[in-house]
Structure formats: structure tokens, C-alpha cells
Amino acid sequence: MSTVAPLPPGPRYSNPLQFAKELRPDPLEYYRRMVKEYGEFGCVHTWPRKIVWALRPEHFRYLMVENAEDYPKGNAFDRLKAIGGDGLFFSDGELWKKQRRLIMPSFRRSAIKKYVPHMTAGASTFVDRMEARVGDPTFDIVPEMATVAMDIACRAFFGDDIVERANTLHRALWDTSEWVDHAMTNPLAPPLWVPTAINRKTKRAIATMYAGIDELIRDNRQRGDTDNVLARLNHLVAGGEMSEQQLRDEMWTLLNAGHETTATTLGFAFALLSKHPQALERVQKEADSLGGRTAIFEDRPQLGFTYRVVLETLRLYPPAWSTSREASVDHIVDGFLIPKKALLQPLLYQTLTHPDIWENPETFDPDRFLTERSRGRAHEAYPPFGLGGRRCIGEQFALVEATMVLATFAQRLEFRMEPDFEVVAGIMGFGPIRAMSGIEMTVHRRAGRVT
Ligand code: HEM
Secondary structure (H helix, E strand, C coil): CCCCCCCCCCCECCCHHHHHHHHCCCHHHHHHHHHHHHCCCEEEECCCCCEEEECCHHHHHHHHHHCHHHCCCHHHHHHHHHHHCCCCCCCCHHHHHHHHHHHHHHHCHHHHHHHHHHHHHHHHHHHHHHHCCCCCCCEECHHHHHHHHHHHHHHHHHCCCCHHHHHHHHHHHHHHHHHHHHHHHCCCCCCCCCCCHHHHHHHHHHHHHHHHHHHHHHHHHHHCCCCCHHHHHHHHHHCCCCCHHHHHHHHHHHHHHCCHHHHHHHHHHHHHHHHCHHHHHHHHHHHHCCCCCCCCHHHHHHHHHHHHHHHHHHHHCCCCCCCCEECCCCEEECCEEECCCCEEEECHHHHCCCCCCCCCCCCCCHHHHCHHHHCCCCHHHCCCCCCHHHCCCCHHHHHHHHHHHHHHHHHHEEEECCCCCCCCEEECCCCCEEECCCCEEEEEECCCCCC
8 A cells, every 4th residue: 555645633742651640630631632622533643653542433443443454553552461361351463353253152141141140239239338328328329339349240250249359459450540641641650560659569360360250150169150241251261162271351341341331331321310300210110110020121112211321320420431453554544644553543522522413412311312313323423332354242241230120220229310410421541531539429219119
């Protein structure tokens, strides 16, 4: 392919530390500024490589769907492998293809149906815990969201129902994510083997994680479970299709990728519902239509609005505000060159509130996802779960899980936020979008609930 085309427009930094200094305090704001100044398809001209940003659905389709093979995860994620191993999130090429093919059946609709009892059991435990806090002063619900999401992940992935274990794993994961934020934004961060304070803490957390995972795997095999993800993957190990080490890496990855994102989504969903009483009433009405019984997979059509609340929460607060890819060849897009080795930075969060795509983009309006209001919207315009072959494997799991938790909670309880409390969303380092302010709420028994 010809390489005579110019690079996309954008800022120039001869000193990469200057770029890091400008980017680091607030990457979301930095890229908002860059898009305003240079356009929706641009390039940070820096060293050791260019960073090309994109946000239009047609660019996502070309780069992440139609030419995905030319944009592997690449070495942008290599540093993270030091803690995450070679699980599905980080692997590339033939290993990724093989693992995705082996693991995908465990996240198809028919499999997810079997995990729903784990989701509702975790959700009920959470509701019991919250019921005990009725009458308490305001508290931050964010740690509670982490516990319920980790509890459900331990149940559905490992068949384990010990909340204490879930909490230990959550704390260890949190410690490793501090290192991820540090390593992704600090070009001079020393590799993990250098005994700095943060590296030592991270190594201790990794050891705790793997010990916990080994214990969960051992217990699962002793029980001889059937209806959880690990039970399915155990067959692949027994059949020689997956090694023990690969299984460990995959379970670590699923746990890591599959709990904080959902926890964050739940927290923001509860916050949005408390600010939008009419939406809350509709969620409660749907929960009441279950007649006081535990929700099952087949109830999803009855919980349609609750499901759309989850979709809308992810549009306004996408935990994964971006991802990255490495160009393995030159491509010319709209007359501009994306050079080999450039880092591709898809600005997913900007697409999700783009005024050309979304009517009143800042307004919370779950019904915008009704079929009749979604016609003509490009598939790539809604990327909170990524795009193309590397789209989130847990997408359906997460959507069903969040719907089940909201419905189970709404059957009995209600969170309320003080009218003057503002949730501040932001990121730490290069991590996911989180509620940096916490989410301060009180919890109440619902009047007129159906029991
Ligand atoms: C609201 C919840 C979730 C959000 C917003 C989310 C978001 C994402 C995104 C954006 C990607 C693509 C990353 C990229 O292209 O580089 C991804 C990939 C992935 N997610 Fe999720 N995720 C969620 C829940 C889950 C759950 C519940 C699981 C586990 C069951 C999971 C497991 C994974 C894995 C393994 C990958 C890598 C897939 C691959 O590369 O083949 N995620 N997720």
C-alpha cells in the first residue's frame, strides 16, 4: 500500500514526557480538547509512536471490524500481561483465536440461561445485606456494588458462594489495577521485577489472586459441579485442549474483566434511577410484575425497560471509555495515513454521546433503545462492549446480570440520593470510568411492594 498520504492532523510533541504530562491529569478531557481542535480523526505526533484517535462509527467499522486482523492488541497490552497472563483479554493471533473458540460456548445464550440462578442468588444476598442497612445514615454504595458483582462472578464462574472469598479477590484485584493505572500512564514505570513499593504490593496481590483462583478451581473439581463456567472449561483441560496454566489465566481474566465493569454499571444505574423517579417507578412496576417470586431467564421480555436502563447507563457511563490496538500494516483512511506500529485509540465514550448519533445525548432516556427508535442507528454507534471479533465475550452475561440485580433489588428496596449530591465520574490513570465521588445513598423498604 502507498504511504504518501499525510498523517491525520494533531498536536506534536518532541518530548514524550510533555505529552504524558498533558494527558495524565485527565485523558477524557485531553481527547475532548484534541477532537475540538483537530477533528474526529486525528493523531498525536509523539515518540516512540504515533497515536491515532477515531470516534466515528464508519471508522470503527473499517478499523475494528472489517480490518480487525491488521489491528491486533499488539504490544500496548504487553506490560499488562505481567499481571494478567495470556488470558483472552490480552492474547493475540492463533492463541486468542483458539481460546475464543473454546470459551465462547460458555457465554452463549443457552449457557447464560443456566447462570441466572447464580445471578439471582447473589442479588438476593445483596438485597438481604442492604435490608439490614435500612435506617442507616447515608453510605457509599460503590463497595457494595463490587461485592455483589464479585459474588455473582464467583458463583457463576466457579460455583462458589462464599462472599468473604469474593471480597479477598476483589481487594487483590483492586491492588493490581492500581499498578495497571500506574504502568499505563507512566512511560518510565519500572518493570514489575524491580522492587519498588508499588511493585512489591502488586506482586503480593498477584500471589493472593492466583492462590485464591487455585483454591476455587480445586474446590470446584472436588464438588463435581456442572452449571458454571469453570465446570465447562474443566472438560477442555481433561480433553487436552487447554493447559492448566491457560485455564488459570483465563479464569483470572474472566474474573478481572467481568466484575468491576458490571459493578460500576450497577452503581451508576442506581444513581440515575434515584435522579429519575419516573424511570424508577417503571423499573419497580416491572419488578412487581414478577409477583414476588425470583426472576428467571424467561422473564427478560417482562423486564424490558429495566434492560434498557442498563443500556442507557452504559451509554452515559461506559466503564471502558477506550481500548487500544497496534497497526500491523499501513492503512490509508479518508486520505490520511495510519502508519504501521501506530497505536489506535478509539474514543468510545465520545461516540456514545455524539450529537449526530444521539438525540439529546446528555439526557437519560432508556427508551431511545426501543426498536422503533433505534432504526437507522449504525451498530458501531453503540460500542460500550467494544467491536468486531474482540467484542466483549461477557456482554450478554453482564446485561442479564445487571438487569437481574436491578429487578431483584427493586422488588423490595429503594436507594435514595440527597438531591444536592452530584456523582462525579472520572478515571484514575488510564483505568475505567468510575464514580470518583463515590455514590452516597440511603436505603429504604419500598412502600406497596409485591411480596
Ligand atoms: C458492563 C460490563 C462490561 C463492559 C462494559 C465490558 C467491556 C468490554 C470491552 C469494551 C471489551 C473490548 C476490549 C477491547 O476491544 O480491547 C471487553 C472485552 C472482554 N470482556 Fe468485557 N465488559 C463487561 C463485562 C464482562 C464480563 C461479565 C465478562 C466475563 C464474563 C467480560 C469478559 C471480557 C473478556 C474476556 C474480554 C476479552 C474478549 C476478547 O478479546 O476476545 N466482560 N469487555
